[in-house]
Amino acid sequence: MLKFILKQIFVAIIQILIVATIVFSLLRFMPGDPAVLALGTERGSDPEAVQQMREQLGLNEPFLTQFADWIAGVFQLDFGQSLFNNVQVWDYLASSIPKTLELAIAAIIIGSVVGVTLGILASINRGGMIDKLATSIAAIGLSFPVYITGTAFVLILSIQFNLLPSSGYVDFFDDPIGHLKSLIMPSFAISLPLIASITRMTRSSMLEVLDRDFVRTLRAKGLSEKIILIRHVLRNAVISVVTVIGLEMANLIGGTVLIEYMFNWSGLSTLLVDSINSRDYPIIQGAVIIIASFYILINRTVEIIYGLMDPRTR
Amino acid sequence: MFKKLLQNKQFIFSTILLLPVFIVALIGQFITPYDPLEFNHNQVLIKSSSEHLLGTDEFGRDILSRLIVGIQPTILVAIGATAISLVGGTIFGVIAGYARGIAEKTVMRFMDIVLCFPPILLALLVVGFWGSGVNNLMLIIGLLYIPYFARITHSATLQVKSLEYVESELSLGATHFRVILKSILPNITSPIIVQASLTFAATILLESGLSFLGLGVTPPAPSWGQMIGDASGYIHNNPFYVIWPSLCLGVTMLAINLLGDSLRDVLDPKLKR
Numbered sequence: 211m212l213k214f215i216l217k218q219i220f221v222a223i224i225q226i227l228i229v230a231t232i233v234f235s236l237l238r239f240m241p242g243d244p245a246v247l248a249l250g251t252e253r254g255s256d257p258e259a260v261q262q263m264r265e266q267l268g269l270n271e272p273f274l275t276q277f278a279d280w281i282a283g284v285f286q287l288d289f290g291q292s293l294f295n296n297v298q299v300w301d302y303l304a305s306s307i308p309k310t311l312e313l314a315i316a317a318i319i320i321g322s323v324v325g326v327t328l329g330i331l332a333s334i335n336r337g338g339m340i341d342k343l344a345t346s347i348a349a350i351g352l353s354f355p356v357y358i359t360g361t362a363f364v365l366i367l368s369i370q371f372n373l374l375p376s377s378g379y380v381d382f383f384d385d386p387i388g389h390l391k392s393l394i395m396p397s398f399a400i401s402l403p404l405i406a407s408i409t410r411m412t413r414s415s416m417l418e419v420l421d422r423d424f425v426r427t428l429r430a431k432g433l434s435e436k437i438i439l440i441r442h443v444l445r446n447a448v449i450s451v452v453t454v455i456g457l458e459m460a461n462l463i464g465g466t467v468l469i470e471y472m473f474n475w476s477g478l479s480t481l482l483v484d485s486i487n488s489r490d491y492p493i494i495q496g497a498v499i500i501i502a503s504f505y506i507l508i509n510r511t512v513e514i515i516y517g518l519m520d521p522r523t524r
Numbered sequence: 525m526f527k528k529l530l531q532n533k534q535f536i537f538s539t540i541l542l543l544p545v546f547i548v549a550l551i552g553q554f555i556t557p558y559d560p561l562e563f564n565h566n567q568v569l570i571k572s573s574s575e576h577l578l579g580t581d582e583f584g585r586d587i588l589s590r591l592i593v594g595i596q597p598t599i600l601v602a603i604g605a606t607a608i609s610l611v612g613g614t615i616f617g618v619i620a621g622y623a624r625g626i627a628e629k630t631v632m633r634f635m636d637i638v639l640c641f642p643p644i645l646l647a648l649l650v651v652g653f654w655g656s657g658v659n660n661l662m663l664i665i666g667l668l669y670i671p672y673f674a675r676i677t678h679s680a681t682l683q684v685k686s687l688e689y690v691e692s693e694l695s696l697g698a699t700h701f702r703v704i705l706k707s708i709l710p711n712i713t714s715p716i717i718v719q720a721s722l723t724f725a726a727t728i729l730l731e732s733g734l735s736f737l738g739l740g741v742t743p744p745a746p747s748w749g750q751m752i753g754d755a756s757g758y759i760h761n762n763p764f765y766v767i768w769p770s771l772c773l774g775v776t777m778l779a780i781n782l783l784g785d786s787l788r789d790v791l792d793p794k795l796k797r
Binding site for chain 1: 636637640641643644645648649652653654725730733737749752753756759763766767773774777778781
């Protein structure tokens with residue numbers, strides 16, 4: 211078991227290193243000189259100033275030296291400075307990571323709770339009204355882009371009934387209730403695809419298990435339906451929920467990118483989109499590395515949990 | 525196969541929904557009531573009138589005309605990207621599954637590397653720097669989805685290759701090229717078609733997402749995602765401006781997913797949920 215976990219950690223480190231290499235080289239070969247960008251249009255036309263800036267940014271070093279310096283820094287959470295001001299990239303990242311994590315975790319919790327509940331209800335009402343409702347919600351959740359469901363929420367909850375703020379991030383320590391209010395719509399919007407997949411997965415795996423012989427034996431033994439469902443059938447559904455969360459991670463990250471932009475939520479993705487628009491290389495590198503690392507770590511964790519629950523997959 | 529598809533109600537229903545979308549994508553520019561790019565500062569953000577059926581946007585452009593023209597780039601990008609990833613992924617996947625050994629390891633490890641990134645992240649980076657536009661989007665999104673295809677065709681090829689008739693064909697002296705073309709490819713079309721429908725939906729989602737962020741189809745040419753992005757700023761003034769493109773995109777996505785589900789049910793009964 212320990213060997214299996216160590217192997218997953220090793221794979222994760224290799225993958226993160228590969229991602230770092232690709233991002234770094236990709237940005238070096240992008241059109242545009244960072245030194246000119248840092249100086250702005252006016253001073254950027256002066257070749258002497260550009261040369262000086264290149265020296266200062268370390269752009270005259272050989273490619274490999276630059277890369278080695280940067281990687282060494284990354285491991286100490288030193289991502290360099292923003293091109294346009296003297297703020298450390300890590301300061302930007304540190305203030306936006308918790309906001310994105312909060313959104314993602316809220317979405318995962320909502321998705322799991324609502325999805326598993328809907329899936330169970332649908333499977334024990336197979337063919338009934340609740341089943342049809344749950345299947346339709348799943349179909350809509352899987353096909354509608356998150357910003358459309360987000361827009362629907364805004365139209366109904368904040369414009370029609372004026373219950374929730376239509377966008378913006380409120381700091382928890384300034385106004386705890388306002389913070390939760392601002393969290394509701396974005397996290398529900400992101401969680402809808404997750405709710406959809408988890409509902410589908412829970413429903414089908416519950417139905418599959420309910421058909422098995424051992425359930426009939428348990429019923430014949432006189433166990434109550436509740437205990438059979440919770441203790442015996444649901445256990446199988448939990449494995450599939452973990453798998454689905456792992457598979458849906460790419461969508462979840464895509465969801466945070468779009469929803470953060472839409473709800474003006476100043477998280478990692480907003481930072482990334484803004485710095486892509488302003489071409490702030492050091493921030494882009496940092497943000498991409500962090501997002502991709504989360505993605506890789508979650509995939510590896512899912513692999514480990516999967517291995518713990520089902521030893522055949524190791 | 526076609527007979528079975530035509531008996532599937534879901535398939536019929538989703539095709540009926542999608543047919544007008546494709547037709548409008550094809551002939552859109554000839555049937556617009558107004559010029560979709562023409563500004564009209566006297567009629568800004570109108571809700572609905574006899575002149576402008578679905579109202580106007582922040583520059584007074586006719587929303588209906590923009591919706592009609594706005595399908596084209598989305599469908600174009602989706603078709604192009606799906607074709608690129610289908611061809612590329614199938615070539616890589618079949619070669620990897622057929623040749624095994626070093627070729628397989630190299631190809632599949634390389635695919636794993638691309639899969640380390642969430643697709644939208646790489647797309648954002650590349651589009652942000654090399655510029656958007658239909659051709660770039662098509663190419664980038666297509667390349668990003670190659671690994672998903674390669675994985676499917678790889679495992680399908682492995683299955684088919686171990687069957688006796690492939691071995692017997694080889695022992696009769698058939699060239700590898702012939703075996704791949706005549707025995708492997710025809711037998712892995714089902715998973716390829718199913719994956720193509722999934723990719724088609726995913727590429728539309730990615731294109732409209734990028735356009736929503738303002739990094740997709742280049743303005744002033746409209747696309748649905750971009751219209752939703754622009755309109756969400758005017759949601760208080762004219763909610764219908766955001767409702768129409770959202771409805772169009774949502775229903776199209778729903779139809780494509782229903783189509784994908786029905787294709788999977790018919791072509792790949794083992795995957796039926």
